[in-house]
Amino acid sequence: MAPLMAGLPTDRGYFSQITLNRENGEIDPAHTAMLRYVLPVKGPDGGVEAAVVLNGLAEEMLTGIVTELTGEMTLAAVDSSGAYMLFNAESEQPEFLWPEAQGWTDIARPDEDAGFVLNSELAQAFVSLPLERSTGPERLEFVAMQPHASLFAPLRSRFWEAALISVLIVALSAGLGTFISARLLRPVRRLSQQIRQHDGALTRISLDYVKNDEIGSIARDFERLAGQLIDRAEHAQAVWENCSEGLLTVNAKGAITNANPALQTMFGYAPGGLQGQPLDILIPERDRGRHRGFLASMSPEEARRMGASRVIQGLHSDGRELPVEIMISQFEVSGQARYLGVVHDVRDERARAEKLRRAVAALKRSNAELDQFAYIASHDLKAPLRAITNAARWIEEDVGERLEGDTQRSLALMKSRTARMDKLLSDLLEHSRIGRQSVDQEPVTVQEIVNEIRDLVDLREGFEIVEGPGLDTIHVPRMPSTKILLNLIGNGIKHHDSDTGMVRIEAEHADDGVTFRVSDDGPGIPADLQERAFGLFQTLRPRDQVEGSGMGLAIVEKSVICAGGTIHLFSEGRGCLFTVHLPLETGAAPQRKRTA
Incomplete structure (x- = not known):
């Protein structure tokens, strides 16, 4: 009892360490492990006079805690002194080992109350049970240990079972998928086979599939798309074959990839005779190097500039040279540069x-x-x-x-x-000089011209010249405006069939020039004679009845044409209306500002 009474606290009980049982001071030969609880008894003076000691078999007490061990698992209940009681599934009785005992090995323990350690050989789990000792609180630690291999053996077994099941599922799924896909893809393969039968042929495609499912929808869409492509291809082919101009395509190496019938006929080659031939075959030998280098160095910008035509010498298959007009443009096929040439034979045009x-x-x-x-x-x-x-x-x-x-x-x-x-x-003489002599381009108003004409014409009594509004605001060149208006107004008065009459003059800016309108109330000009009215020496009345040369309207028309203008005659029944348009850029000088 001496060890139990040593340092006995007076205010609380405590658990002893796991020790061997002693009888009469001697260790029990059976090496029975004991776990004791000591409760001090105080005397009158407050000191410890005695103690109540409860002896417990450590094996029985700890066996109640260790409920189940499996396989190679081992559980050690380790005291703070390093002594431990070892439980395993193979032994019915636990083994108690203390530091002095044979076969004892120290069991490493962490400082934490609980934890788990896994290394290459052993897996350890730790949990602590706090106990009051005479020296204060201590821990009784339980360490569960199991070899690494046995710990993961069930997991490996489950893994391989799962792997086997997965393989079986995959194999079954693959077989089922193959079966289902074969049934689903059978119409697709049939469509593909039908499409391959049309490979390379520019013919309409009709797919034998009438079901209204997804495959049928794809088949109909494909037929429609193929039909559209064939329409475009046939249109392009028709244009290529029937174009009256020569067409050819050339690759980046200068080889002719295609030529239409018009080009083959132009240069005297049989159908297909230019396919694969170098472009040099169509160019005279003296020019081949220049044209070859030109194509090799042509950039897209230069190709666009070459869209404008130019005339070069071509070489016929019989050796003759022929002048041709050519336009070159660049395009791409699968990322490769190609050139399109449009060739026109200019011999007939020349x-x-x-x-x-x-x-x-x-x-x-x-x-x-x-x-x-x-x-x-x-x-x-x-x-x-x-x-x-x-x-x-x-x-x-x-x-x-x-x-x-x-x-x-x-x-x-x-x-x-x-x-x-x-x-x-x-x-x-005046008619012959029109267009050959320089004319007076001095800008004047129409009003000034009309005032001059009043002094030049023989205005008989009973006749008047009526002026339209705004004549003093419209500026025109003095010539040929004066000559035109003088002849028109003079004709209106000279050829009048009454004792009284009127000639009206109007002018206005129109489009890019000036328009004059000269009208009269005379006898008019029949429709069948209006074309002859502007001819030389043409009069509608006998020369004995009217003094005139028949040159007035001829002089007017030639003056208007030489000025770049137009003249029109309108006459229905009585009266005539002449409209004259003179462009400002050729028929009029810049306007002159009026001064006060």
Whole structure:
């Protein structure tokens, strides 16, 4: 009892360490492990006079705690002294080992109240039970130990079972999936086989699938899409085959990949004869290097600039050179540069242009000769005409009073005819000079021109010139505006069939120029004669009834055309309306500001 009484606290009981049972001071040969509870008994003076000791068999007390051990699991109840009682599933009785006992090994324990340690050989779980000792609170620790291999053996077994089940499930799923997919994909494979039968052929596709399911929807959509693509392909093929211009495509290496029939005919090759040939075959040898380098260095920007046409020399299959107009553009196929050439044979155009050039040159010569003839004729004919006029005047001055009536009338008629001839020659000379001489481009108002015309025309009594509004605000070049308005107003008065009449002049800015409107209330011009009205020497009344050369409207029309304008005649019943449009850029000078 001495060890139990040593240092005995007076105010509380405590548990002893696990020790061997002693009888009469000697260790029990059976090595029975005891766990005691000591309760001190105080004396009158407050000191410990005795103690109540409860002896308990440690094996029985701890066996109640250790409920179940399996396999290779071992449980150790470790005292603070290092002594422990060892339980395992293979032994019916626990084994008590203390530090001095044979076979004792120290069991490592953590400082925490509970924990778990796993290493390569052993798994350990710790839990502590607090106990009051004579020296204060201590712990009775329980350590569960199991070899690493046996701990994970059930897990491995379950893992392989799960793996086997998974493999079986996968195999079953694969088989079932194969079966289901075979049934589901059978129509798809049938559609694919039907599509492959049309591979490379530009023909309509009709898929034999009538069910209204997803596959049927795909089949119908495919038929529709294929039909649209075939429509586009047929359209492109028709354009390619029937285009009257030569078409060819060239790859980046300068090889011809395709050529349409028009190009093959143009250069004298059989169908397919240009396929795969170098582009050089269509170019004269002297130009091949330049064109080859041009294609090799062409950028997309240069290709766009080459969209404008240019004329080069091509080489026919028989060795002849032919001029062609070519336009080149660049495009891509699967990321590779390609070039499209549009080729036009310009031989016929050049022949027509040369023919037209010769015709224009001949026409210019003819016009020049005609103008020269008109100028010379009108100028040279005036000399004898002046002699006749002078002779008639001399006769009239010398013997006019002694001439009989018929002779005087004949003399007056001769003077009238010579005056008409002089006017005719003057008008003919004026007509020939239109467009060949510079004209007065001084800007004036229409009002100023009308005022000048009033002084130039023979305005008979009973006739008037009516002016429209705003004539003093519209500026036009003096010529040919004066010549045009003078002839139109003069014709309206000269060819009037009444003793009284009116000619109206209006003007306004229209579009890019000025429009004049000259109208009268005279007899008008029948519809069947309106085309002839602008011809040379055309009068609608006998020359004995009206003094005129028949050149007025011809002079007007030529003046308008040379100024870049237009003239129109309107006449229904009585009266005529002439509309003249003169563009400002050619028919008028800049407007002149009026000053106060």
